[in-house]
Amino acid sequence: MNWITNYVRPKLTSLLGPREVPENLWIKDPETGEMVFHKDLEANQWVVPSSGVHMKIGARDRLATFFDGGQYALVDLPKVPIDPLKFRDSKRYVDRLKEYRSKTSMEDSVLVATGEIEALPIVAAVQDFAFMGGSLGMAAGEAIVTAAEKAVELHRPLVLFAGSGGARMQEGILSLMQLPRTTVAVEEVKDAGLPYIVVLTNPTTGGVTASYAMLGDVHIAEPGALIGFAGARVIEQTIREKLPEGFQRSEYLMDHGMVDMVVHRHELKGTIARLLKVLTRAPANDTAPAEPEPAGEAA
Incomplete structure (x- = not known):
C-alpha cells in the first residue's frame, strides 16, 4: 500500500494532473473578444488576423x-x-x-x-x-x-x-x-x-x-x-x-x-x-531588365 501511495499515485498525478499554462498563450481581441494564439499574433506583427485590430x-x-x-x-x-x-x-x-x-x-x-x-x-x-x-x-x-x-x-x-x-x-x-x-x-x-x-x-x-x-x-x-x-x-x-x-x-x-x-x-x-x-530625391529602384541594344550591321 505504501508503494502505491508513495510512488504510483504521485507519478500518475504528474502525468495526468493539471499543468501550468503561460498567461500570455492566448490573447483576447479587444474588439471581438476572439482568443488569438500568441504565436499567430506575433507572426502577424501583432495585428489580429481576423479583425485587423492593431495591438x-x-x-x-x-x-x-x-x-x-x-x-x-x-x-x-x-x-x-x-x-x-x-x-x-x-x-x-x-x-x-x-x-x-x-x-x-x-x-x-x-x-x-x-x-x-x-x-x-x-x-x-x-x-x-x-x-x-x-x-x-x-x-x-x-x-x-x-x-x-x-x-x-x-x-x-x-x-x-x-x-x-x-x-x-x-x-x-x-x-x-x-x-x-x-x-x-x-x-x-x-x-x-x-x-x-x-x-x-x-x-x-x-x-x-x-x-x-x-x-x-x-x-x-x-x-x-x-x-x-x-x-x-x-x-x-x-x-x-x-x-x-x-x-x-x-x-x-x-x-x-x-x-x-x-x-x-x-x-x-x-x-x-x-x-x-x-x-530625399533618392533614385527609385529600377528592377526591370534593360532593353537589349539593336545588333549592329556586319562590317
Missing part, C-alpha cells in the same frame, strides 16, 4: 520588422539622474523603474536605432508603451534629442514611432521641460534639410502630442489609434457637449485634416520608404 507592439519587435532583414544598430543613449525629485506615491519611483526595466529589458521608454529600409539609410526612434505607458521623462527626452542629433550627424531622415500616455508625473517639471527640448531638436533636423516622419500609434496622447509627435513633415497613423491631447471625458466635461463617434481615432482625424494618412502596419515600411525617396 501594441514592443520597441524591439517594431525595429526588427521595420528594418531590412531585421538588421539594425542601437544607438547609445545618455545617462540621466534617477529619481531627481525623490518621488513616491504608492511605491518609490526608483522601485517602479527597476520593475519596468526588469519586465521590458529596456533602460527607459525609447529606443533609437540606425539601419536601412529598402536600402535607404535612416535613424528611427520608437516609444514602447509597455515601459510606464511610454511616458516622457528625462531619459526619453534625451533619447529623442539623441535621435535628432544622430540624424543630423549622419545626414539621414528621422522616423519616429510615437506611443505614449504623456509626460511622466514622477519627474514633474523636469518631464515637462522635455517638450521644448525635443521641439528644438526636431527643428534642427528640419534646418538640416532632412525629412522627419512621425507614425502615431495607439495611444499617442498628452504632452507628446504637444511637442515632437505633431511636428512631422508627414503624419502617418495606424488604424484605430487613439490620438489626442486631453481625454475625451475631460473634453466633454469642459465643453459640456457629447463628442462625435470615433472622436480622436485615426480615421476621424484623417477626415478632419490632422493626420495625413492611415496605414496598415504591414504596409508601413513600404509607404515610409516611398515617401522618403520622394522627399
Whole structure:
C-alpha cells in the first residue's frame, strides 16, 4: 500500500494532473473578444488576423520588422539622474523603474536605432508603451534629442514611432521641460534639410502630442489609434457637449485634416520608404531588365 501511495499515485498525478499554462498563450481581441494564439499574433506583427485590430507592439519587435532583414544598430543613449525629485506615491519611483526595466529589458521608454529600409539609410526612434505607458521623462527626452542629433550627424531622415500616455508625473517639471527640448531638436533636423516622419500609434496622447509627435513633415497613423491631447471625458466635461463617434481615432482625424494618412502596419515600411525617396530625391529602384541594344550591321 505504501508503494502505491508513495510512488504510483504521485507519478500518475504528474502525468495526468493539471499543468501550468503561460498567461500570455492566448490573447483576447479587444474588439471581438476572439482568443488569438500568441504565436499567430506575433507572426502577424501583432495585428489580429481576423479583425485587423492593431495591438501594441514592443520597441524591439517594431525595429526588427521595420528594418531590412531585421538588421539594425542601437544607438547609445545618455545617462540621466534617477529619481531627481525623490518621488513616491504608492511605491518609490526608483522601485517602479527597476520593475519596468526588469519586465521590458529596456533602460527607459525609447529606443533609437540606425539601419536601412529598402536600402535607404535612416535613424528611427520608437516609444514602447509597455515601459510606464511610454511616458516622457528625462531619459526619453534625451533619447529623442539623441535621435535628432544622430540624424543630423549622419545626414539621414528621422522616423519616429510615437506611443505614449504623456509626460511622466514622477519627474514633474523636469518631464515637462522635455517638450521644448525635443521641439528644438526636431527643428534642427528640419534646418538640416532632412525629412522627419512621425507614425502615431495607439495611444499617442498628452504632452507628446504637444511637442515632437505633431511636428512631422508627414503624419502617418495606424488604424484605430487613439490620438489626442486631453481625454475625451475631460473634453466633454469642459465643453459640456457629447463628442462625435470615433472622436480622436485615426480615421476621424484623417477626415478632419490632422493626420495625413492611415496605414496598415504591414504596409508601413513600404509607404515610409516611398515617401522618403520622394522627399530625399533618392533614385527609385529600377528592377526591370534593360532593353537589349539593336545588333549592329556586319562590317
